[in-house]
Amino acid sequence: MTSAKTQPARGMRDFLPEDVRKREYVISVIRNVYERYGFEPLETPAVENIETLLGKYGEEGNQLIFKILKRGVHEQTGEADLALRYDLTVPLARVVAEYRDKVPRFFKRYQIQPVWRADRPARGRFREFYQCDVDVLGSRSMSVEAELISAASVALSALGFDDFIIRLNHRRALTAILMAAGVSLEQHDQALVALDKLDKIGRKAVQDELQERKVGQAAADQLLDFFVELGSLDHAAEIAAGESRVEKTQALNAATLGRVVEFVGSNELGAQGVDELRAILDFAAAIGAAKRIKVDPTLARGLSYYTGAIMEINVKDLPGSLGGGGRYDGLVGMFLGQDLPACGFSLGLERIIVVMTERGMFPATLLTTPAELMITVWSDDSLKESLSLATELRKEGLRVDLYPEADKLGKQFKYAASRNIPFVVILGDDERSRGEISVKDMTTGEQRSINRSLAAAELRRALSEREQNT
């Protein structure tokens, strides 16, 4: 008998009970908020036909897709016909095309499932991770963007976050800025990949990367100068005293959009982008989400399918974002054969959990014990009675663990203590002859006998008393 390798696969994680309970808590809070916004749940398979996924995420994305070998006699060809989903957006686009008669005209769905990327694992970056997506399909109204921003904000607030910022930009405004800086159209995708890293790696590194990606020196300089100048607006607003946070944010956003308009001049794409951003800000103000939003013309978002507004949520002490999204009016059309406007937002469950854990944001009540009480086993003869009592108490809704075999009583107590089980029940020979059970409170050490027929009622009373005391 040899001992095999027992770690999970590289970049993947096992979740022990305490981890699962944390994850389930976060998911349930997010789900609850999404349901209040009228979003409905969708689930799709982990595995997609490979042609569904290839070519949707740009060249960098293609390389990160886990591909599944053909089976049986075809295995030897080394070819792949299936792949693990890379995100939840492409499967959504496929679903909408496949069930166009079953989904409503405005399809508002949420989907909370894992995705897989063959990325280099790092702190907070895994090869299997959950995304919590909300998308609205079927409308070009900017109310959609505002609702998505609102839903994500409310979800984060419900989890206890109070310091996040939602960065907002528009792909058309960005295109106009690139054009105005003199970046040629065929270099835009390359430029966006580099620009997307500005907040992570800084101006110098982005400048180098732009050069590597063959963006002309003059254009790169003009672009980065403009962005640095916008940064100083930020600073100017910061020192403007005597204004409330909302007013300051709104003034800064207006100033930023003003500078974008000046910079892009008469570029029509740019004007459209800025108009849409203004509409989103206006709607967001109506729903009280405006104070969170910061217009940031440097925000690029990596994925190539965005066509309109793009957004990203950041908190101070986390490099990278807690979530992001945007409008992608073209993607669904690739499957549907006709254009369908779409806009979505994805919260990153893993990062949310990392930050919540570091900040101690999980409610204390979450750290539940595996059971409310444990029933000991006095002897082989009494095991049947312990089983029978466990059944009775479970029928009453109590969470009951049963020590599975006869053992020294001290060992059984130790076991219950090591698992933080608050009450232990003893069914010894004495107790049984008197028609009683003994209950030990593991916190106080107090032990008392109670009538067997009152067990459920007494234990429930003791448990609720304990809850009130903690």
Added chain:
Amino acid sequence: MTSAKTQPARGMRDFLPEDVRKREYVISVIRNVYERYGFEPLETPAVENIETLLGKYGEEGNQLIFKILKRGVHEQTGEADLALRYDLTVPLARVVAEYRDKVPRFFKRYQIQPVWRADRPARGRFREFYQCDVDVLGSRSMSVEAELISAASVALSALGFDDFIIRLNHRRALTAILMAAGVSLEQHDQALVALDKLDKIGRKAVQDELQERKVGQAAADQLLDFFVELGSLDHAAEIAAGESRVEKTQALNAATLGRVVEFVGSNELGAQGVDELRAILDFAAAIGAAKRIKVDPTLARGLSYYTGAIMEINVKDLPGSLGGGGRYDGLVGMFLGQDLPACGFSLGLERIIVVMTERGMFPATLLTTPAELMITVWSDDSLKESLSLATELRKEGLRVDLYPEADKLGKQFKYAASRNIPFVVILGDDERSRGEISVKDMTTGEQRSINRSLAAAELRRALSEREQNT
């Protein structure tokens, strides 16, 4: 723009909102029961290192594993280094070996996650499907088998099943029976694969398959004769009148075990197996689960890792089982390097849902609407006010959909009706000038104006009234 293939991959399924709600209902009921038994949640990655999975499921299993191509420059080798998990048992064994210091001595875990098998798809058989597993590691006591049977029974009862039977057998008893029939030891695995199909394909087909699998004619005949004779015991018990169901079941089980003892003679494995089955029946009687259990010496279970008791749950109108499990004392040792007793039970979520759907077993309250009310949009000018009202009502906990753009009011009503949303709110120019909103009850057609500031309270009242009336 070309329209791509939009079906899910072969044998996989998309779950639209109504499907997801059904699945979540079943999962939450099962989870709740398992928690009452002191089981704790575990989750493991979909993807495992390929060597973790290969060789654990026999040759037939190996062929059904989805393998993942190496990435980057290694992709061209056509080799696989990862694979999708095939069940939740092997990952559990790996986890226990990896975290031996973190998991309790008796590890009781439940795990409700999808698994993948490259099986030929058929009615109720998919390539991605959920398993709901409970396992107890660390004890050889038959109380474990009894608790698992009880938990699975209670879960099925909580879902509304009242006609299921739990077939129970023991691998050692089966081995003894095969030996007594004259099947040579090296043919046992082959014989079990064929025998496992007895209830599905009948005696004649099993006889043919036994022959194909090189089990001698005489041994095959003796084996099948014995099983047919046991079937007549069943019939005899069926016609024994005047006894309760529990008594009849217990008498039949005792008679069956008696015949097994006679048939296997002095075989020590057989005696051990029968003793353990008797202990399980005894414990099951103590917890009121005995009436469900039928000892069935023909039950084989396909997987090769079982070492002790095996069980399977059947209902009348479903070929195949709703779930099954057994004791596998050797598997964890393959990872841990030392033996660890283990026993588990797996409920098949997909089949449970198929039967519940066919029988109409889902609660009526489950078919919820996507939202409790929808807010219409009177004009572009009023969109902001609709958004703001939606935000207010959601803050009060109501599930609110918002029509995303200005449109003909009739069209908006139609849309709400098609989605079964019970109340529609109108914020027209008249209403707004009076500080009111109009609410239309979509069931009665009644429409009335209410003060804007009382909107949440009034709508909540109307919703709870409606609930009481249905």
